[in-house]
Amino acid sequence: MCGIVAGIAERxxxxxxxxxxxxxxxxxxxxAGIAVLDDACEIQRRRRVGKVVELSQAxxxxxxxxxxxxxHTRWATHGSPSEHNAHPHISTDRVAIVHNGIIENHAPMREELTRLGYEFLxxxxxEVAAHRIAHYLDQGADLLQAVRRCVAELEGAYALAVIACDDPSRVVACRNGPPLVVGFGIGEHFVASDVQALLPVTQRFTFLENGEVVDLRRDGIDIYDREGRRVEREVRVSGLTAGAIDRGQYRHFMQKEIFEQPYAISETLEGRVREDRSIVPSILGVLAETVLPQVRxxxxxxxxxSYHAGLIARYWMEEIAGIPCLVEVAxxxxxxxxxVMADTLFLTLSQSGETADTLAAVEASREERYLARLAVCNVPESxxxxxxxxxxxxHAGPEIGVASTKAFTTQLVALMQVILILSQYRGVDEQRLRDLRGQLLQLPGLIERTxxxxxxxxxxxxxxxERGHALFLGRGAFYPVAMEGALKLKEISYIHAEAYPAGELKHGPLALVDADMPVIAVAxxxxxxxxxxxxxxxxxxxxGELFVFAETGVALQNGPxxxxxxxxxxxxxLAPVLMTVPLQLLAYHTAVFKGTDVDQPRNLAKSVTVE
Known part of the structure; x- marks a missing residue:
C-alpha cells in the first residue's frame, strides 16, 4: 500500500x-502526486485523486x-481520498514530503506545531512531519539533520522522502517499517518502495534497514544508522528487467500471472529435486541440517x-511428516x-516479505522459545x-495483480518441499517420499492442461x-482451497462469497441455499x-445450483x-494446488464480465505495510 519514488539527477x-x-x-x-524543485529552487507540485493516468494528464x-x-501514490489512512490529503505535502513553501505508514503520535505533534504557528491543510x-522538518530548518539544521531530528520524535511505522528549497542538492529518505530501496545511477540516484519502480533507470540497488537514513546527491549516496554512523552497504544487481512487469499479450496482469503458473512452479522446483528425487536440506540455508532434525x-x-496456503500445508505436514502444525493469522x-511446544519451527509465508503484521509476528517470536524462523517468500531482498x-x-517472479495467484501456488510447492525435507528426518517411507517428489515434478504439466x-x-x-452472493465448499485440504476461491471472487468481482467445510452445511449455511445462491465445490x-x-x-x-470442479474419474454429470x-x-x-487454478479463472472472468478493476480492486493494496 502506498508507493514512494524520489530522486535527484542531472536531468x-x-x-x-x-x-x-x-x-x-x-x-x-x-x-497520486509529484513535487519537484525547479531551477529557481522553488517547489512545484501536482496532485490528483484517482489513478496515475489522471496525474499524467495533468x-x-x-x-x-x-x-x-x-x-507518491496514497492509500488513505488518515483523511479521506481527496486532493488536499494527497501527497506530497508542503510546509511553508520550503519543504515537501511523501510518506508511507502511520505516525502514531501525530495528534500531540499537531497540537504543538499549531501552537508554534504552523497551518495544517x-x-x-x-503533514506533522513536513512541519517538523521545516521547524528544524528554521533553527539552522541542514536537510539531513532536520530529517534525523524529526524521525527521532516519530512513533509508528514510516518511510519518508523529503526535498527542501533550503538544500536543493539532495533528497533525504528514511525507513522504519515500510520498505525503501536505493537505486544507484551515474550522476543520479533514487529511492523507491520497490525495485520495479526504478528498473527503467537502474539495475543496481541496496536496501535500507529499519532506522536508517539515506542522503541522496548527484555525486553519491550516504547511509546512516540510528546513531548517525555511516553504513557501508553492498550494492546488488537485480536480475529483473524493465519488461518483467509488462502485460504482454494478456488483458490484465492477473490473467498473465494465472497463465504463468506452470513456469513459476517449474522455477520453484528448479535445482531442488535431484535425479534420485531427493531434496537437499541446504536449499533452506546453512543452518538447515542443524535445525531441521530437531523439529517436533x-x-x-x-x-x-498466504494464510490459506498455510492451512493446506497443515494437512500435508501432519499427514506426511507426522509433525503437529498450528496455523494462525499474523x-x-x-x-x-x-x-510454544518444545522444538517448534516458526514458519512465515509472504509474497512481498514486507507485510507489517507478519514482520511483527517474527519480532514477537524472538521472545519465545522457537528453534528458528523459516521464511517462504517471493522477494529475496525483503x-x-x-x-x-x-x-x-x-521464484514466482513479479506479481503485479493485487489478487495473488502464482505467489499462492508457488508457496504451496515450496511448503511441500519443506515438508518432504522434514519427512526425510522423520523416517517416513522413502518410496512414499519418492512418489510425492514425482508428483511435484508432474505438477507444471498438469496445470498446463488445467x-x-x-x-x-x-x-x-x-x-x-448478476449474482450477489456465492458459497464455496470443500473437505479436508480442499476446504482452504474453497476459502481461497471465495477470497478471489470477493476481491475482484465484489460478489460476497464465503467458504465452508462441506460437512458443516447442515449446521447453518443450508439456510442460505436457494436458486439465487450459487454453490461452488471442489471434488x-x-x-x-x-x-x-x-x-x-x-x-x-x-x-440450489451447483458449480463443481471435479477431478477426472469423479462420477458427477451435468444436469438440472x-x-x-x-x-x-x-x-x-498436490491436487489442492491444481484445483486452485480453475477457481482463479472463475473469479477472473466473473470480474471481467462485471467490468471491475481486476488488477487494482477497490480499497485493497498488494503489499500491506501497516496494521
Missing part, C-alpha cells in the same frame, strides 16, 4: 518519477521541470492468501499469549528474508454476473468423495442444478 526527473508511480500502481492507492497539460523530486498524519512441531503465521498471533535464519524462495479449461470456465463465469477423487457427494445432494434438494467441469487427475497429494 528533469518528472517522467522518471511518473513512470515509477505507474510501476507501483499494483500496491493499491486512491490518489502533467501533460502543465508539465513540471526539476532535477530533484518526490512522488490536510487531515493526514504526514511447526507454527505457521501468515496473512490473507494480526492475531502478535497480540496474544502463546504456549525484510522477512533478512529477518529469518532459514529461507526458501518461491489452463486449457479456460474457455469453459469463462462460459460458466457468465452465470455469476477430488479421494476417500472423502462419497461424503462430499452427499453434501452436494443436500444443496440440490433445496433448489448441476454444472460440472472436469479437472485433470494425477496430482495426488
Amino acid at each position: 528533469n526527473v518528472q517522467d522518471i518519477l511518473l513512470e515509477g508511480l505507474r510501476r507501483l500502481e499494483y500496491r493499491g492507492y486512491d490518489s 502533467l501533460a497539460r502543465e508539465p513540471l521541470a526539476g532535477k530533484a523530486g518526490i512522488a 490536510s487531515e493526514t498524519d504526514t 512441531a511447526v507454527q505457521i503465521v501468515a496473512c490473507g492468501t 494480526s492475531e498471533y502478535r497480540y496474544r499469549k502463546h504456549v 525484510s522477512l528474508v533478512r529477518e529469518s535464519e532459514l529461507v526458501l524462495l518461491t 489452463l486449457e479449461l479456460d474457455p469453459a470456465i469463462m462460459r460458466m463465469a457468465e452465470r455469476f454476473v 477430488p477423487n479421494n476417500d472423502m468423495l462419497e461424503k462430499l457427494k452427499s453434501n452436494l445432494e443436500e444443496v440440490r434438494a433445496r433448489g 442444478g448441476m454444472n460440472v467441469i472436469e479437472v485433470p487427475a494425477g496430482a495426488g497429494m
Whole structure:
C-alpha cells in the first residue's frame, strides 16, 4: 500500500518519477502526486485523486521541470481520498514530503506545531512531519539533520522522502517499517518502495534497514544508522528487467500471472529435486541440517492468501511428516499469549516479505522459545528474508495483480518441499517420499492442461454476473482451497462469497441455499468423495445450483442444478494446488464480465505495510 519514488539527477526527473508511480500502481492507492524543485529552487507540485493516468494528464497539460523530486501514490489512512490529503505535502513553501505508514503520535505533534504557528491543510498524519522538518530548518539544521531530528520524535511505522528549497542538492529518505530501496545511477540516484519502480533507470540497488537514513546527491549516496554512523552497504544487481512487469499479450496482469503458473512452479522446483528425487536440506540455508532434525512441531503465521496456503500445508505436514502444525493469522498471533511446544519451527509465508503484521509476528517470536524462523517468500531482498535464519524462495517472479495467484501456488510447492525435507528426518517411507517428489515434478504439466479449461470456465463465469452472493465448499485440504476461491471472487468481482467445510452445511449455511445462491465445490477423487457427494445432494434438494470442479474419474454429470467441469487427475497429494487454478479463472472472468478493476480492486493494496 502506498508507493514512494524520489530522486535527484542531472536531468528533469518528472517522467522518471511518473513512470515509477505507474510501476507501483499494483500496491493499491486512491490518489497520486509529484513535487519537484525547479531551477529557481522553488517547489512545484501536482496532485490528483484517482489513478496515475489522471496525474499524467495533468502533467501533460502543465508539465513540471526539476532535477530533484518526490512522488507518491496514497492509500488513505488518515483523511479521506481527496486532493488536499494527497501527497506530497508542503510546509511553508520550503519543504515537501511523501510518506508511507502511520505516525502514531501525530495528534500531540499537531497540537504543538499549531501552537508554534504552523497551518495544517490536510487531515493526514504526514503533514506533522513536513512541519517538523521545516521547524528544524528554521533553527539552522541542514536537510539531513532536520530529517534525523524529526524521525527521532516519530512513533509508528514510516518511510519518508523529503526535498527542501533550503538544500536543493539532495533528497533525504528514511525507513522504519515500510520498505525503501536505493537505486544507484551515474550522476543520479533514487529511492523507491520497490525495485520495479526504478528498473527503467537502474539495475543496481541496496536496501535500507529499519532506522536508517539515506542522503541522496548527484555525486553519491550516504547511509546512516540510528546513531548517525555511516553504513557501508553492498550494492546488488537485480536480475529483473524493465519488461518483467509488462502485460504482454494478456488483458490484465492477473490473467498473465494465472497463465504463468506452470513456469513459476517449474522455477520453484528448479535445482531442488535431484535425479534420485531427493531434496537437499541446504536449499533452506546453512543452518538447515542443524535445525531441521530437531523439529517436533511447526507454527505457521501468515496473512490473507498466504494464510490459506498455510492451512493446506497443515494437512500435508501432519499427514506426511507426522509433525503437529498450528496455523494462525499474523494480526492475531502478535497480540496474544502463546504456549510454544518444545522444538517448534516458526514458519512465515509472504509474497512481498514486507507485510507489517507478519514482520511483527517474527519480532514477537524472538521472545519465545522457537528453534528458528523459516521464511517462504517471493522477494529475496525483503525484510522477512533478512529477518529469518532459514529461507526458501518461491521464484514466482513479479506479481503485479493485487489478487495473488502464482505467489499462492508457488508457496504451496515450496511448503511441500519443506515438508518432504522434514519427512526425510522423520523416517517416513522413502518410496512414499519418492512418489510425492514425482508428483511435484508432474505438477507444471498438469496445470498446463488445467489452463486449457479456460474457455469453459469463462462460459460458466457468465452465470455469476448478476449474482450477489456465492458459497464455496470443500473437505479436508480442499476446504482452504474453497476459502481461497471465495477470497478471489470477493476481491475482484465484489460478489460476497464465503467458504465452508462441506460437512458443516447442515449446521447453518443450508439456510442460505436457494436458486439465487450459487454453490461452488471442489471434488477430488479421494476417500472423502462419497461424503462430499452427499453434501452436494443436500444443496440440490433445496433448489440450489451447483458449480463443481471435479477431478477426472469423479462420477458427477451435468444436469438440472448441476454444472460440472472436469479437472485433470494425477496430482495426488498436490491436487489442492491444481484445483486452485480453475477457481482463479472463475473469479477472473466473473470480474471481467462485471467490468471491475481486476488488477487494482477497490480499497485493497498488494503489499500491506501497516496494521
